[in-house]
Amino acid sequence: MTEAASHAIPQPGGHPASLRPASLRPASLGDVAPAATADLPISSVSDWIALLKPRVVMLVVFTGWIGMLLAPGSLHPVLAATAILCITVAAGAAGAINMWYDRDIDLVMRRTRNRPIPAGRIAPGEALGFGVVLAVASVLVMALATNLAAAAALAASIGFYVFIYTMWLKRRTAQNIVIGGAAGAFPPVIGWVAVTGGLDTLPLLLFAIVFFWTPPHFWALSLWAHADYARAGVPMLPVVAGARETRRQIFIYTIVLVAVSLAPWALGLSGPIYGATALALGIGFLACSWRVLRDAQDHTGVSQTNDAPARNAFKFSIAYLIILFAAIAADRVAG
Amino acid sequence: MTPAPEPPATLPPGARDAEAHRRRRGRNIAMLVVLVALSCLFFAITVVKMTKPGIGG
Numbered sequence: 001m002t003e004a005a006s007h008a009i010p011q012p013g014g015h016p017a018s019l020r021p022a023s024l025r026p027a028s029l030g031d032v033a034p035a036a037t038a039d040l041p042i043s044s045v046s047d048w049i050a051l052l053k054p055r056v057v058m059l060v061v062f063t064g065w066i067g068m069l070l071a072p073g074s075l076h077p078v079l080a081a082t083a084i085l086c087i088t089v090a091a092g093a094a095g096a097i098n099m100w101y102d103r104d105i106d107l108v109m110r111r112t113r114n115r116p117i118p119a120g121r122i123a124p125g126e127a128l129g130f131g132v133v134l135a136v137a138s139v140l141v142m143a144l145a146t147n148l149a150a151a152a153a154l155a156a157s158i159g160f161y162v163f164i165y166t167m168w169l170k171r172r173t174a175q176n177i178v179i180g181g182a183a184g185a186f187p188p189v190i191g192w193v194a195v196t197g198g199l200d201t202l203p204l205l206l207f208a209i210v211f212f213w214t215p216p217h218f219w220a221l222s223l224w225a226h227a228d229y230a231r232a233g234v235p236m237l238p239v240v241a242g243a244r245e246t247r248r249q250i251f252i253y254t255i256v257l258v259a260v261s262l263a264p265w266a267l268g269l270s271g272p273i274y275g276a277t278a279l280a281l282g283i284g285f286l287a288c289s290w291r292v293l294r295d296a297q298d299h300t301g302v303s304q305t306n307d308a309p310a311r312n313a314f315k316f317s318i319a320y321l322i323i324l325f326a327a328i329a330a331d332r333v334a335g
Numbered sequence: 336m337t338p339a340p341e342p343p344a345t346l347p348p349g350a351r352d353a354e355a356h357r358r359r360r361g362r363n364i365a366m367l368v369v370l371v372a373l374s375c376l377f378f379a380i381t382v383v384k385m386t387k388p389g390i391g392g
Contacts (some may be wrong), residue, residue: 044358045365076387078379085376145380 043126047116051099051127052092053136059321060091060187063210066325067191067203070240070332075146075195082145087187090138090154094161094183096131100124101166105232121248142194150194157186171233174240177222181214182207189327202269205260209324212257216250216289223292224307225246244301247270247293250313254289258282261324270331277327281320309330 054284064087067081073082099106099117107118116122135158143151165180173179185207192203219237222229226238238246261282265275291309298304 042355042358043362045361048365072350076383078383082380141376141380268366 019285023089043116043121047121048130050116050132051096051122053095053099054092056095057088057091058185059318061088062322063206063325064187064191067206067331068189068195069133069191069329070188070202070206071192071195073195079145080194082143083150083191086138086142086145086154087190089134090142090158091187093131093134093138094158096127096134097162098166100128100131101162102170103127105171105234108232109228111228146194146317147197149197150190153186153190153193157183157190160186172235174235174237177218177237178215181211181218183279198333201267202264205264205267205269205326206328208260209257210321212253212260213317213321214256215253216285217314217321218315219246219250219253220310220314223310242301243297243303247295247301247310250310251286251289251293254285258286264328270328271335272331273334274324274328274331278324281324285313285316285320288316 061084063164068075068083102112103117104125106112106115109317112118117124117127139151139155139158142154161180161183165176165183169176169180188206188210188318189199189203192206193199222236222238223243225237226243229236230239237249241249257276261278262275264270265272266276288309292313295309296304303310
């Protein structure tokens with residue numbers, strides 16, 4: 001990133017007058033219509049839940065649960081439910097700390113400016129305290145309910161998301177999503193370790209699948225949201241390298257993802273249900289990525305179709321991961 | 336030129352107080368639910384750990 005670009009990035013905690021939260025600005029006609037109470041500077045329960053990024057957490061919990069399901073051995077249902085709860089809370093806590101740190105760029109981005117902190121409904125310090133308490137509690141309870149290795153893996157995933165991705169990579173490099181994607185790949189490993197206390201090839205392959213899934217998933221989103229990222233000074237790939245290069249990278253990563261996704265079947269760690277599903281889904285994802293690559297675009301790479309293929313690829317990528325993990329679980333249950 | 340009319344307030348002061356009260360009440364109830372749920376969770380974990388073979392004699 002250029003020096004000029006780095007200067008353009010607002011620092012955490014800074015709220016220039018023009019970027020003041022809605023609750024501190026004079027009301028405008030545009031603020032009134034959607035919700036008459038939206039500017040009330042008092043948080044509701046839903047604000048605290050929003051701080052935990054529930055939609056992101058759902059996918060994390062699902063992959064963590066599949067990791068537990070695939071692991072050899074068993075865990076008492078109460079302890080298994082506690083482990084799932086810990087993964088859920090830890091993911092939410094990491095999201096809350098992320099929202100605390102990114103409150104300045106969240107305020108600039110259209111997609112995130114109504115989040116509780118930039119909207120002024122939750123004070124930054126309260127959000128940080130909330131996130132830290134939940135993070136520490138989730139790790140301690142995980143250690144109590146399962147084992148120290150699972151608690152350590154959980155702590156590592158929180159630390160990776162907060163320190164490596166949010167604080168270090170996100171504002172510095174276009175590879176933020178590639179390396180930072182590892183944080184989202186931890187849950188199946190944590191689930192596995194919670195049951196077995198150790199690691200094996202299969203959880204590492206599940207880690208690799210989520211790791212290589214993250215870049216095409218997120219870059220597809222960033223193709224049509226790049227203006228938001230540019231305004232906030234976040235060096236997402238389309239902002240730094242352009243849409244054309246981003247489309248190329250999406251296709252390359254999808255090829256790698258499909259190859260990695262077939263590995264559990266090729267290595268005999270899963271059965272034909274998973275193998276056939278992974279192959280079919282892989283062909284589908286490759287077709288989506290190919291359409292993204294071949295999207296009608298001008299000489300600068302700007303889409304002439306309002307990034308319709310990228311939007312489709314983004315939606316498909318979510319279904320892809322859910323069905324892929326469900327298939328490997330189905331294979332284990334059937335086998 | 337006459338000044339532009341003031342935009343309408345989002346809520347009258349009384350309604351704002353009522354909404355603030357409603358939100359605080361909701362948060363308090365949520366906190367109660369979380370504390371009770373945590374107590375139950377710790378009790379359940381303790382029972383399971385105590386009944387595991389080789390633990391607690």
